[in-house]
Amino acid sequence: MKFTILIIDDEKNIREGLAANFELEDYNVKTAASGEEGLEYVSKGDIDLVISDLRMNGMGGEEVLQRVTAQTPGVPVIILTGHGDVNSAVDAMRHGAYDFLLKPVDLDQLTMIVKRALENRQLRLEHQQLKKEVEDSSAFSTMIGKSSAIMKMQETIRKVAESRASVLITGESGVGKELVARAIHNYSSRKAKEMINVHCAALSETLLESELFGHEKGAFTGADHLKKGRFELAHGSTIFLDEIGEINQSVQIKILRVLQERRFERVGGEQTIEVDVRVVAATNRNLEEEVKKGRFREDLYYRLNVVHIHVPPLRERKEDIPLLIQSFLDEFNRENSKNITGLDSKAKSAMFKYDWPGNIRELRNCMESAVVMCSGDHITIDDLPPGIAKKSEGEVITVPLGQTLEETEKTVILENLAANRNNKSKTADLLGIGRKTLQRKLSEWGIDNSGE
Template sequence: MDYTILVVEDESVQLESIAGFLSKQGYRVLKSSRPLRALEIAGDEAVDIVLSDFRMPEMSGVELLATMKRRNPGIEVIIMTAYGSVESAIEAMKLGAADYITKPVDLHRLQIMIRNILERKQLISENRLLRTQLSERFGFQGIISQSSTMAQVMNIAGRVASSNATVLVTGETGTGKELIAKAVHFSGSRREQPFIVVNCAALPETLLESELFGHEKGAFTGADRMRRGRFEMAKGGTLFIDEVGEIPLSLQVKLLRVLQEKTYERVGSSTSLVADVRIVAATNRDLESMIREGSFRSDLYYRLNVVSIRIPPLRDRRDDIPPLIDAFIQRFSKENDKQITGISREAMDVLMKYSYPGNIRELENIVQQSVVLSRSSTITRDDLPIRVSEPYPEASGKDEMQGSFTEKVEAFEQAMILGAMKASGNVQTRAAEQLGISERHLRYKLKKYDLK
């Protein structure tokens, strides 16, 4: 523990006794009997805490505190006041003193006070470090791309990050919508503030409303205490509204109001709260066709779609496949303690041709599985899942060439899902894993195609 404490006290006996005590506690202790000298020392040395007398010649402890804090806001100052002069202590606290202690100084109390202050300092700096790490991890650096289409996506996302504009990210499942949303947040001016996710597909309507806006105690049966909503938690930061296409119409009106007026109320409350959040919404649904069907409000759509980021499916940007494979091989061989350095030509050919209905998440799963299965230093075709190496599922009875593009894609999807369900003995978790999609997404598809 290498903390430095500077003791400023004009009475030499006091000075020596406090300094001696703190040295024995293992701190590096600097001493000064004069405030002006103390300022010089604090300018030259990395001081963590200043322990200063209140009444001194040259300048008062409060002046010293104010000057110290102005020059270096990170320095913590403890003021020692005479017993009974509480006003001066209060004045010092207002000016940013970390704490005050009355004289004669109770050394035991001082010790605890210093320990608390240092603990807090440590937490703050750890927190800062964590946040830097977060922005490194979730910034644009973590997004792998090579294709020119992704370069465009990254360009828009990068430019929008520094603004406060509402962003709508669209793209098929597994294309990296959440990844982009995080990069926008962690590269923008709100990066030190929270990034809060709300998944609109995960909750029924009533719960979703209180999830978003919070509720008062007693707002409905079961609301046995007040709960803050996601809007409140995201205050100052970003609210990521995932699967926004799943919001029921009645709630869409309420969300629209928040976006327009920037205020909202907790369920069961009439007090308005200010919505200080940046909104990033995402969906894999085609909102425009939902608008035509009447299941999504066009006014909400225009509010959300201020800046639109459309992430293309992986099959439309195959240039990204090799660098993604490389990155995933590296990651998973490290995670699994394997020494896999590459992939055979043949396996690469297969992966370059595959259709990736589950997009990058599916590719990620394929590589993970192959790394785990591989018995050599390269991934070969045999290590790939069968659906990938023999990519033609049984057609679902319909003529392959008939029907619109959407119908064909849907028929293909159904066949894949049925195949995976069969192969996994109707266990949804396993089928989803095999398909490289989330279980929730699988449930949604099963329902959509009425496959149960």
Template sequence: MRSTILITDDELNTREGLRKAIESESRKVDVAADGDEALDKIKKNNYDVLITDMRMPGMDGMTLLREAKKEAPDLGVIVLTAYGTIEMAVEAMRCGAYNYLTKPVNLDELEMLVEQILDKRRIEMENEYHRERDAAVEGFEGIIGESPPIRSLRERIKQIAPSKATVLITGETGTGKELVAQAIHNLSPRKKRLFVPVHCAALSENLLESELFGHERGAFTGAIKQRKGRFELADQGTIFLDEISEISTAIQVKLLRVLQEKEFQRVGGSETISVDIRILAATNTNLQELAEEGKFREDLYYRLKVVTLDVPPLRERVDDIPLLAHVFIKRFAKENAKGIMEISDEAMTSLKKYHWPGNVRELQGVMESMVILATGKQLEIDNVPYEIRRDSDVKPEVLVTGNVTLSDIEKQVILETLEKYNGNRTKTAEALGIGRRTLIRKIHEYGVSHSDDNDNSD
């Protein structure tokens, strides 16, 4: 992302000379001939650095400094002053200027100050970003995201957690159903007791029965001693039955008894064992359809669905992908001793356009692979797996006829994307794969307007 700098000086040769000296591929430099013009530009753009002369006709540098700081408190300001006005420069620093230089300006010193401000800005933005990101991650039991579907899900969990109700958690594979179950347990009165997960599809019928209910010595070949099952282990706590649709009819009968009577018998035993447990179940299939088809006990289905929670697929919470991606990058970079890594706008846009059939679990695997295979400090579009780049390669529908220029096409795409996101510049910039400041500059450059397009629309 290019840094943006504004130079204000009433002398044409001075401002143009300074512009040429500090402008580069990574820096965009604007100029203003007086304080009023500079302030107008500051109101319309997000600048990183302001370089201003102190003595100018009309609004002087000191007034510009004060007004600029009101508009942009984080703006780094360098003031330029003649030898005889050092006192004014010192006063400017008291008012928030970063530093001052005397005229004629030493370009090496100016370059050093500009780079210091930009480094400080980068560090501050990175620290703030990580603070916000970590707060979002730690704020709710590992359920990462701030999109409306995830906010709604968290509110439902808060409502459900304190009760004793059985909960059926539905959602596609990889959406995080176990995390939801864990959150319900952690927010419940049972949080100091065990949370016992059981992945029903991973075990055969006989093994699953023994795993859930336990067995007595000699109950079957190899049962050389008594063994407590998961229901006993979860007493006073919570048991989570993942992929509940995969259990056999025989086990369904025994599970129904646990739900109704809170009791069961071990395999090969006659003793009735009572337990106080909360049962949470999850499925990626439509249990109601299975019940109607006779493939799942209808009475058990109704016992399980006292309360239902649906976990949204990743394609319905695209706005959470950047947060999720950064969390995974941070985790896998640490695990693989890669240091701090970031991801380019282009790579992130590709991730956001992909449909993610494997949901969050697939994204996690992709990010781990990208981090491991990366050779630099930033993940680029080339690090994104080919199949994701291919499937997410959505080109704008632009009809090119006559003497249409590249600028015309860019303007049209920006306008259409602003319309799509109701004037939200942050979302528009993310969708286009460019920085927000770049978008704002292009909006003013092309004279693009939108009914909701203002600085508060984000």
């Protein structure tokens, strides 16, 4: 890693002398004749270390130090100073300068200090990176997929996780909405406490109300003890309201109040309970439509929909299918003590052609039954559920009049390649042929478009 050093000094000689020295030491060097100019580099964010003169016309070294530590904490600042200013330099150390050096500068000494500071920085950066990777892998460990849709979703999750903004997750059944909710929670510091799940559709109106808000002893017949509600239990954590589209108007009003004021009363209770809760809700209904029809409160819809994450159906990200297949194959091999190594090309092709209306849940179920059914080391078309196996027969492609079969084959292959941005592995998978076969055909036709 090549580090970039910024040198700020209003004396041209010093600036250039230092620059030449550090360029020889194989660092990237940027120079600035004033604090103001230097900070422009800093705010662009690609500076790893700052060497700044203390006394300059305009902005002095102290202010440079202050701004750098505020803008880019972790970037070491080394202060250069004349003999008369040692006290100010010591003061700068107190305010977070990495070190200071008296002028005239001893180049060897300065180089040594810079090296040490950057070694520290490198260690810290590596540590941060490692920490981030570990966090990523645990937060997203169950979310398989490398499609741009999934990557974008993970990016959004990362961005919004730490805030308390409500999130509305929409998408068809089985796309992984619950997984997204879990990732948001796991990626935030709220993960220290468990996420509280409420399956809104599963509970009757009265039950849902006392589940969410709790009840006092004697609030209604059968309430023979005080019960804390899920909102109360979710204090300091996340509450996941699954199938929020199913709740009735009276509960909608109560949830709205919690979102607005972060407070509520238990059923039959007087005492107001304040909570710090992050609300994540999910639905496979079109809530906007429900609002128009007057079935869902508009104000609640907007409160929930501060951040919107739409999980696209599997048919719109078919490139995730191979990874999902592999992951479920591993899982069910383990569970059934089998050692199936993959799918034959016909089975693979059928899985690709199928539209997966039940999305990932359906794919997972399909893989589970296929693993159980399979008696060889490869899953074949006969191991797949009939609805999916049917797809291997495929649509009939007719050979246009005047074209040979080979010409038609070529057209189909090239169209698929183009549709998959020249990704040969993906195209071969989609067409149910081996990548090598595809490559051979392309070479025979004198086409060698490099691509994955």
